[in-house]
Each structure stands twice: as structure tokens, then as C-alpha cells.
Amino acid sequence: MDTPTTTLTPDPAAVDPGTQLDQRERFYDLVPRLLAEDSRLVLVVAEIGAGYLDPAAAAPVADRIVNVGIREQLMVGVGGGLALAGMRPILHSFPPFLVERPYEQVKLDIGHQGVGAVLVSTGGSYGLPPGGETHFGSRDVPLLDTLDGWTVHVPGHPDEAEVLLRRAVAGDGRVYLRLDPADNARPADVRTDRMSLLRRGSPNSRGTVVAVGPMADRVLAATEPLDLTVLYAATIRPFDAATLRATLAAPDVVVVEPYQRGTSTAQVSEALADLRHRVLGLGVARAEQRRYGTRTEHDALHHLDVSGLRHDIAAFLG
């Protein structure tokens, strides 16, 4: 198997924080151009995001930009109806209003109807920490996991977000694109759903860490002193069991996800079902924390900063 190796080492010359659009900004910049390129595409929003589109860019495709107001059930229902009429809907909001509140519409108006749609969320698990639990989004991927046929992309860089969105709109399937305010310094190659190899451990390494999306840089930093294999996944569904097995030295695996911890441990166990193995899921805690503050503080709270990851990974694999 040919496993791509990607380096995510920061390259200051390639990253200008002053001009680099984040994932959300890249989406707003890109989506009018995508609509102009493909007359099947329709953007449906429920107020959130409507004001971020450049009016001049949106004007030529305004007839295919639908703002239903603060009506999230309708946003998804309209998406299902558009798909039934042969269009390719892109639905957009924060995770709780795109997946949690209209969950039954996602299940029935899209899945049960046998149609496709592209759901694009922004904000990640705690993109606006002072917003609190009502705006936190860590439960989105686990919820979608209860449904059939969803591809889930978790880009770790705006360039990845663009590649993955372009791939999503070109198809007919059900795709969730989870945009995050946190980025890795450099993009990975996400032209396929395969995981890429960030660091290969020795034949005697203690195990594998799968870093999902924006977790890559911090996982690399946290595992620097450890003899481990580090894989990168910007697509977590379908789970790339083949690459995990092909690069496996020791059957001990940690999955670091930017949403609810443990979401993909079952997929790892299934991939290694014929092996005695151990698996640990790291990510956002299930319990409601009732904390505001900053993303940095929430990273630390959930052990998703470098020191927390180093501690938890070393404790499991050390």
C-alpha cells in the first residue's frame, strides 16, 4: 500500500497570519464561486453566515442562495426537497443548529429520502467559548455516526477545507464538512479519504496515534520524544482501517479527535478485531463543563493542549 507521508512542520514563509483566511472565511469566500461554476449547487442557511458572504460575489448566484431565517428544521427540509428536485444543496450553520436541533430532518429529509446533501458547519466544538453549551458542537460527529452513509471530513487547514468542499459538491452523497477555528500550520494532501503518515515509529514503537484534523500539530508536538507512529485523518468517516493496519507496529492505538472523545474508538477496534489490541479515545469530554473563557483554556480543560496530550498519550503508550 502506498501511504502518503505528509510533513506538517510549520513553515513561516508559507503562512502569513495577517492574510491567511481561516476555514470559515475560506468557505464564505469559496462558496459563491462554486455556485457560479455549478448550476446544481444551492446554499441554504438559517441566518447564520448570510451576512458573511461578499455581496458582489454572491449577487450573480443570489437566486441559489436561500436564507430561510432562523428556521433550522426548514433549512434541512428545504435541502432534502432541493435534492429531490435534482439540485445539490449545501447547508450551513454551527454544529448544534445544523446537526443537533434538526437531527430528525437530517435523518429523514435527507437519509430516508435516499438523497444527498453537503452539510458544512463552523465553530468546531468550542469556537466561541463565551457562548457556552448552547453553542458548543462536540456532539455532532457522534450523532451523525448513528446514521448511515455519511462521509465526515474534518479539515485541519483552510486549504484542506477547500479541497474537501470541492470534492463534496462534485458528488451526490451525504457529506459533513466540519470546519474548525483551529488550524495546523500547513495543509496535508486530502485528495483521497486515506490517512497520511506524519511520523513513522520504529519497528519496536509503542503504538500509533491517529490525529484528526486540527489536532495534528499538537499531537506531533506532544509525541515528539516518543517512539510512535502518527497518522493524520482529515476524513474520519469512512474510517481508513487499511492505512491503520498497514502502518501498525504495535496494536495500541490512540485516537485524538476535536469533538467528543471516544467517537472513533469503535472503528479502531473493528479495524483490529482479529488482534488483541488496546485503544484510547482522546477529545472533548462528554460532561457539560459550564465554563466560558478562551479556546486555549478549553483545550487545557479537555487535555487537548500539548501538555495534556503528552500526559495522556504517554500514560497509555509510555
Added chain:
Amino acid sequence: MQPPPPRDAAPLGYRDLTRLMSLMTGDEKHDTSATSTLDVTWVLYDRVLRVDPTRPDDPDRDRFLLSKGHGPMAYYAVLAAKGFLSVDQLAGFGSYGSPLGYHPDRMLVPGVEIGSGSLGHGLGLAVGTALGLRMANRTGPRVVVLVGDAELEEGSNLEAIQYAGRVGLDRLTTVVIDNQSASLGWPGGIAARFAAEGWSSVDVDGRNHQDLHRAFTAGQPGRPHAVVAHVEPKDA
């Protein structure tokens, strides 16, 4: 999805529907809700909708969305009478290998536009379908969605009614079967609620075919249209 069955040798009419419905047996608990839709569904398929069982995927067909998926025996009977189903299929209603469940599934039955059963989904899907057809410059097809008066209690319907009225989706028609089954009722009437949101609306006897046809072919340009079809109360 199964291919459309061959048409029955002799055309079937309204008077055959009772016999067709009697072919469907099982533990169906929605007998009243099934019969409440019978005349409306027949008038739509017999005189209003431009649909063809030999071309169920024609992109320029009219769309009928049964949102109130409970008690679909009348719907299945009409589909059989109009050649979308074979009469033989009706006897399997609700059985393991049958395409005909207690709630319709568009992936199993030709001519069924949506899978329904959980109340409050059809109107949103209908709004999206009407929008999509308009965006694709298919201005001919109309989209007709059937809901129940109790189904309107689901808040998702209100989102769709509000939006469709504001944007003037004039290829969209909602027919409300009012058999007074909403526990808390609709003070002021259902038609007035649609009108307040910008729809044209009309009350009609849900058993009078001539009046139903007139109601379905009425409406005002630039507005979605609501037909409130009154039938005998559910508990009468």
C-alpha cells in the same frame, strides 16, 4: 425501487377504491385517517396532477407529497387505480416483503415522492422541491403536499408556511385534511392562519369532488395556495 407494474386491463375508478382498500389488511390503526384523505387524493390524481405511471421520474411531472403518512391505504388504492401499483400488490400491505408499509417509502414505491410517517416533514420538503424546480427553470410542475390538521401542531410546519408565504412560492399547494383531530383545535380556523402568512386559502367540503377540483385550480399568482378540506370529525 421496483419498476412500474403493468396497467390493469380495465381502468379503475372512484367506485373501485373501497374494494381496493379492503384488500389491505393487518394491524393498521389509522383507519379514520386513511379514509379522511380518500376523496382529496382521488380528485388530485384523477383531475389535477399531471403524472404518468409509465414515467414516474419525469422531471416535469407534478409532485404530490403525502406528508401525513399515517393511514396510507387510500393513497395506495389511488396509486393502484391509476397504474402506479398493481392491484395484486395491495394484499401484501404491511408484510415483510411488500413495498407497501404503514407509512410510505419513496424508495420502494414508484410514484411515491417522499417517505413519510413522522409528522411535520412534508411541507419543508415541498418548499425545497418547489424552490429547486424554480431554480432549474422548470416552471410547469406544481408541488402539492397533503397534511392533516393535527399534523399542523408540529412546529416545523409553521417554519415552512411562513417561509413559503414570504417568498411567494406560487407553484406550491398545501391541502389540509381537517377532520378536527388536533387536540387543541385551531381557533380562528386553519385557512386564516395560512392567509396571515401570505397564502391564498380556501375552505372546501373534502368530500365534494367538484368543489375540491375548483379549489385546487384556484389560487392567486405570486402566492402559495392552501386548500383546507373539511371532512367528518375523526371521533364522530
